[in-house]
Amino acid sequence: xxxxxxxxxxxxxxxxxxxxxxxxxxxxxxxxxxxxxxxxxxxxxxxxxxxxxxxxxxxxxxxxxxxxxxxxxxxxxxxxxxxxxxxxxxxxxxxxxxxxxxxxxxxxxxxxxxxxxxxxxxxxxxxxxxxxxxxxxxxxxxxxxxxxxxxxxxxxxxxxxxxxxxxxxxxxxxxxxxxxxxxxxxxxxxxxxxxxxxxxxxxxxxxxxxxxxxxxxxxxxxxxxxxxxxxxxxxxxxxxxxxxxxxxxxxxxxxxxxxxxxxxxxxxxxxxxxxxxxxxxxxxxxxxxxxxxxxxxxxxxxxxxxxxxxxxxxxxxxxxxxxxxxxxxx
Amino acid sequence: xxxxxxxxxxxxxxxxxxxxxxxxxxxxxxxxxxxxxxxxxxxxxxxxxxxxxxxxxxxxxxxxxxxxxxxxxxxxxxxxxxxxxxxxxxxxxxxxxxxxxxxxxxxxxxxxxxxxxxxxxxxxxxxxxxxxxxxxxxxxxxxxxxxxxxxxxxxxxxxxxxxxxxxxxxxxxxxxxxxxxxxxxxxxxxxxxxxxxxxxxxxxxxxxxxxxxxxxxxxxxxxxxxxxxxxxxxxxxxxxxxxxxxxxxxxxxxxxxxxxxxxxxxxxxxxxxxxxxxxxxxxxxxxxxxxxxxxxxxxxxxxxxxxxxxxxxxxxxxxxxxxxxxxxxx
Numbered sequence: 323x324x325x326x327x328x329x330x331x332x333x334x335x336x337x338x339x340x341x342x343x344x345x346x347x348x349x350x351x352x353x354x355x356x357x358x359x360x361x362x363x364x365x366x367x368x369x370x371x372x373x374x375x376x377x378x379x380x381x382x383x384x385x386x387x388x389x390x391x392x393x394x395x396x397x398x399x400x401x402x403x404x405x406x407x408x409x410x411x412x413x414x415x416x417x418x419x420x421x422x423x424x425x426x427x428x429x430x431x432x433x434x435x436x437x438x439x440x441x442x443x444x445x446x447x448x449x450x451x452x453x454x455x456x457x458x459x460x461x462x463x464x465x466x467x468x469x470x471x472x473x474x475x476x477x478x479x480x481x482x483x484x485x486x487x488x489x490x491x492x493x494x495x496x497x498x499x500x501x502x503x504x505x506x507x508x509x510x511x512x513x514x515x516x517x518x519x520x521x522x523x524x525x526x527x528x529x530x531x532x533x534x535x536x537x538x539x540x541x542x543x544x545x546x547x548x549x550x551x552x553x554x555x556x557x558x559x560x561x562x563x564x565x566x567x568x569x570x571x572x573x574x575x576x577x578x579x580x581x582x583x584x585x586x587x588x589x590x591x592x593x594x595x596x597x598x599x600x601x602x603x604x605x606x607x608x609x610x611x612x613x614x615x616x617x618x619x620x621x622x623x624x625x626x627x628x629x630x631x632x633x634x635x636x637x638x639x640x641x642x643x644x645x646x647x648x649x650x651x652x
Numbered sequence: 653x654x655x656x657x658x659x660x661x662x663x664x665x666x667x668x669x670x671x672x673x674x675x676x677x678x679x680x681x682x683x684x685x686x687x688x689x690x691x692x693x694x695x696x697x698x699x700x701x702x703x704x705x706x707x708x709x710x711x712x713x714x715x716x717x718x719x720x721x722x723x724x725x726x727x728x729x730x731x732x733x734x735x736x737x738x739x740x741x742x743x744x745x746x747x748x749x750x751x752x753x754x755x756x757x758x759x760x761x762x763x764x765x766x767x768x769x770x771x772x773x774x775x776x777x778x779x780x781x782x783x784x785x786x787x788x789x790x791x792x793x794x795x796x797x798x799x800x801x802x803x804x805x806x807x808x809x810x811x812x813x814x815x816x817x818x819x820x821x822x823x824x825x826x827x828x829x830x831x832x833x834x835x836x837x838x839x840x841x842x843x844x845x846x847x848x849x850x851x852x853x854x855x856x857x858x859x860x861x862x863x864x865x866x867x868x869x870x871x872x873x874x875x876x877x878x879x880x881x882x883x884x885x886x887x888x889x890x891x892x893x894x895x896x897x898x899x900x901x902x903x904x905x906x907x908x909x910x911x912x913x914x915x916x917x918x919x920x921x922x923x924x925x926x927x928x929x930x931x932x933x934x935x936x937x938x939x940x941x942x943x944x945x946x947x948x949x950x951x952x953x954x955x956x957x958x959x960x961x962x963x964x965x966x967x968x969x970x971x972x973x974x975x976x977x978x979x980x981x982x
Binding site for chain 1: 654655656657658663666667668669670671673674675677707708710711715844845859861864881883884885887911915916917918919920921922923924925926927928930942943944945946947950952953955957979
């Protein structure tokens with residue numbers, strides 16, 4: 323492993339410490355050292371907005387903590403759900419007396435621990451609403467959409483939910499708008515190379531050189547097929563076809579596009595993908611309102627990329643335009 | 653090569669197209685397709701600020717184009733200097749009638765081509781001042797500092813120079829302030845894994861597994877030593893020692909810190925490095941004014957990281973605080 327680590331079992335500990343030191347103008351460590359909070363959270367009279375998830379996806383999840391975004395984030399071990407206690411403590415850090423919405427991804431551990439945290443919060447009189455992201459098209463067929471995993475669409479869900487909460491909306495309004503955001507998202511991942519958990523010391527799955535895995539998940543979950551590696555053009559067309567066929571948006575729909583690297587893919591290659599992605603999306607009669615290209619939701623040093631397309635309406639456009647102050651997003 | 657590319661000889665072409673499509677609210681392609689300009693540049697009555705360099709370092713150089721930053725950037729082939737004509741065209745795109753400053757890195761090709769571009773501009777009556785970055789400590793001894801290469805310290809030079817120009821300063825004032833910024837920077841790179849130019853198809857240098865190269869350059873230029881891979885703690889202490897011994901700053905000096913990945917290193921590992929870097933810097937009695945951690949200046953999919961420390965005074969702090977609107981920097 324050619325990696326910058328100390329004790330492989332303390333990667334998350336060391337990451338969180340270095341993160342808080344770098345960005346103490348934006349975030350703070352909560353009493354629970356597995357919870358990052360926005361520096362000035364909680365905001366009295368504002369709905370709190372939280373998430374949580376496994377580490378190794380940086381800048382997700384912690385990098386989206388900040389003004390008009392997430393108020394607190396529960397931090398799990400590498401590729402593992404945060405504990406129920408950490409989700410609960412994130413709720414407490416974000417609670418400004420108007421309830422808290424937890425916007426998270428559809429994974430078994432997260433589902434279980436968020437459910438427990440909601441009960442713990444209820445006992446303390448804190449109402450917690452939840453939205454579960456399931457934007458990953460290849461992880462289940464359309465008729466079982468609720469079984470799909472949450473991936474980079476979560477970033478749009480957080481941005482929209484955070485902006486709605488900052489506008490003074492009620493808990494139910496924030497929940498409903500965040501739900502609309504993720505319902506309007508479809509994502510796909512393509513993997514060209516695996517990643518290694520430092521404590522394991524060898525790749526947690528294999529991608530043979532000269533091949534790629536279409537529909538891969540954020541932890542190497544199998545996709546819909548393994549096939550010979552194609553050109554960037556062909557891959558981008560395939561990603562667009564899978565996402566847009568599932569989305570089935572009317573011509574003229576405005577969309578936001580997010581192209582994220584999975585960790586070890588150079589930024590210039592994401593731009594190469596975007597060149598074709600833009601052509602494919604506009605070729606279908608859709609209008610691109612904004613494009614994000616970068617390492618927004620990664621998987622350690624996995625080689626690969628994800629595409630997320632969010633359909634917009636007037637409300638979502640306005641909320642997407644709200645300025646935020648966090649480390650991961652302009 | 654597990655990469656998202658089309659024709660290996662058209663990587664830069666495809667990158668630039670995808671970049672401009674993604675960020676047309678901030679940048680535009682100039683008439684010369686190897687020049688990116690800020691969308692609203694040139695600004696009449698403002699000193700123009702440009703740079704240029706080889707591709708493959710994204711988000712450098714193009715991602716720093718934008719408001720209060722760079723007005724135009726000359727784009728070279730992968731790891732190759734832009735042509736003199738491209739530097740000259742970048743000057744023209746940035747010229748608002750008050751002269752243009754070219755802030756670039758110390759490499760033979762760039763030096764030659766900038767020099768020619770300055771002459772071409774002079775013939776057209778455009779005055780061009782230059783500042784050459786040489787912040788890479790390990791590339792030459794202190795007594796030959798002018799021979800050192802420019803690396804990630806260039807980002808601070810652009811940010812300071814761009815802010816000074818935006819304040820309405822004269823060409824000579826902008827030049828002098830940008831020169832102060834880079835004079836106040838020291839950088840070091842550590843390489844853990846090589847990178848591959850797509851048109852070549854194999855790594856352009858070797859780093860044996862279990863070893864690392866201390867003092868490596870942005871194109872794999874040899875460092876001061878190859879040694880067994882150490883812990884992140886030990887590597888960070890070594891980086892700080894090399895940078896700060898060369899810098900020799902008085903106790904109490906305020907500094908800006910930039911920790912950049914070289915392409916394929918996960919973001920969480922940069923935070924692990926930063927945990928020790930922060931301790932080492934403050935342990936020497938220096939005060940950290942601001943920290944940047946991310947993939948700010950990369951080398952395709954090289955595994956590794958760089959550390960840059962810039963000493964601040966009141967002027968540099970004020971200029972560092974000026975808000976910018978570009979794709980690569982908050």
